[in-house]
Amino acid sequence: MGMYIIPAGLSFKERARRANVFPITLGPHGSNFDDVISALEPFMKRLDRGQEVTLQGGEKVLLCAFTMAYLGDMPQQQENAGxxxxxxxxxxxxxxxxxxxxxxxxxxxxxNGRYHHQTLAMREVMNACITQAARERYATRWGLNLAAPSLIKISPALDLIMSRPGDPAHSEYLGLSRMMHSLLLDAILTTKGCQSYAETLRSFPFPPNWPHVQGPLRHLKSYSLSEHARWSLLQSLLQQAADSLTENPRRRRSLSRESQPTGTTQSQRTQGPRPGVEHTVDVPKESAAKAVLYLSDIKKPNMHTALHYPQLAEEYAMPSNCNVLVGEDKHRFFKKVIYQTNHQKVEREPLSRRTYGKPFDYYYSTPSPIAILRPTAT
Ligand SMILES: [Zn+2]
Known part of the structure; x- marks a missing residue:
């Protein structure tokens, strides 16, 4: 577990640089999130409230380094919101x-939305229940955690709902893009079309510095998040490039079946399907099972969360401003560094080896909040 700061004042491009993600602390694997927040509480709270600091020239200024929003993947954000x-x-x-x-x-x-003060009021009602069983019943009924979110300790003034934005990278790339790609291979293209599509993808000129994606016929299930992202941006160009993909005999067959549903009169056929009239179409069992599977995919949380992106865009402009990719990239870097240590102080060693992040200098062990954001001579 890691906790990082990304300065909100930077441009999108600068925020996406690993060097501009500053670690606050790394928690040991399996550590209790509440304990980590409790350890950070004394100085994070003072920074949130504002602290008078003396600059190198002797000038005193009020430093107010408040948190604007917490980023994280879906399970973490659910916990962060309580x-x-x-x-x-x-x-x-x-x-x-x-x-x-x-x-x-x-x-x-x-x-039917949830709102900050409403959530706090519901939590008060839950805590007023006399027995533990009654509190659990209430929590289950309304989807609340029994314990209040730990982050309230270090940022009590933040909106519980809007300051925990969704992560579009996971929901769009791992959710929607993966589903579209599977649908293309499973249900839209024929076997011959799939092979033609794979060949086109293999020879397609990707933009400079973009690694190719793996062959989808065999490796789609092991695609990384960034591979899904690259594919989602290129798939419309791919369809234009592959003339052979327009040849889809199965799709033509299915369209002709839809236009002549069994059990209907000629007049109904010409008018098309009407509400309230059941049409039966002969579909192979395997295809029917896949159709049910894809229809159930629409109920996945990754799909539903997209309904809240307009609200998110009103607060943070592009939803991609709230993606966690750069934070995860930084965390992966620290995980690799751990293998180069003697495994004695696995939380402190990676932080002490940090050789980038020139605009600020950070000392892990100092108790003073002033040292968290200290301008350096460089
Ligand atoms: Zn919702």
């Missing part, structure tokens, strides 16, 4: 949709 996991019955921290209706893409997220 909600149950995304797999719970009410598993959305932004609204009250339940797991059965999660596929409803027209759900009114404004009228």
């Amino acid at each position: 909600m149950k996991s995304q797999r719970a019955k009410l598993g959305c921290r932004n609204c009250f949709i339940d797991n059965e209706s999660r596929g409803d893409l027209f759900y009114d997220t404004f009228r």
Whole structure:
């Protein structure tokens, strides 16, 4: 577990640089998140409130380094907002949709949304329950965690809902892009079309500095998040490039079947399907099973969370401003560094080996909050 600072005042390009992600602390694997936050509480709270500091020239200024938002993947953000996991019955921290209706893409997220003061009031009602069983019943019914979110300790003034934005990188690339890619191979293209598509993808000229993606026919399930991202940006160009993909006999067959549903009269055929009239289409069992699978995918939390991106965009402009990729990249770097240590002080050693991040200097062990953001001579 790691906790990092990304200065919000930087441009998008600068924020995406690993050197501009500053570690606050690395928690040991399996450590209790609440304990880590409790350790950070004394100086993080003072920074949030504002602290008078003396600059090198002797000038005194009020330094107020407050937190604007917390970034994280979906399970972490659910915990940060004090909600149950995304797999719970009410598993959305932004609204009250339940797991059965999660596929409803027209759900009114404004009228049924969760809001900061409402959530605090619900938590008070839950805590007022006399017995533990009653508190658990209430928490389960409304998707709340029994314990209050730990981050309230270090940033009590932040909005519990809006300051925990969703991560579009995971939901869009690992969710929507992966599903579209699977759908293309499973249901849209024929076997011959799949092979033609794979050949086109293999020879497609990727932009400079873009690694090629793996062959999708064999390796789609092991695609990394960045491979899904690159594919999602290129797939429309790919379709234009591959003339052979337009030849899809199976699709033509399915379209002709749809236009002549069994059990309907000629007049109904010309008018097309009508509401309330059931049409039967002969579909192989395997395809029917896949169709059910894809229809159930719409209920996945990664799909539902996209309904909240307009609200997110109003607060933070592009939703991609809230992606966690650069933070995860920095964390991966520290994990690699650990293998180069003697495994004695696995949290402190990686931080002491940090040789970049020139604009600021950070000392891990100092108790003074002033040292957290100290301008250096360089
Ligand atoms: Zn929701």
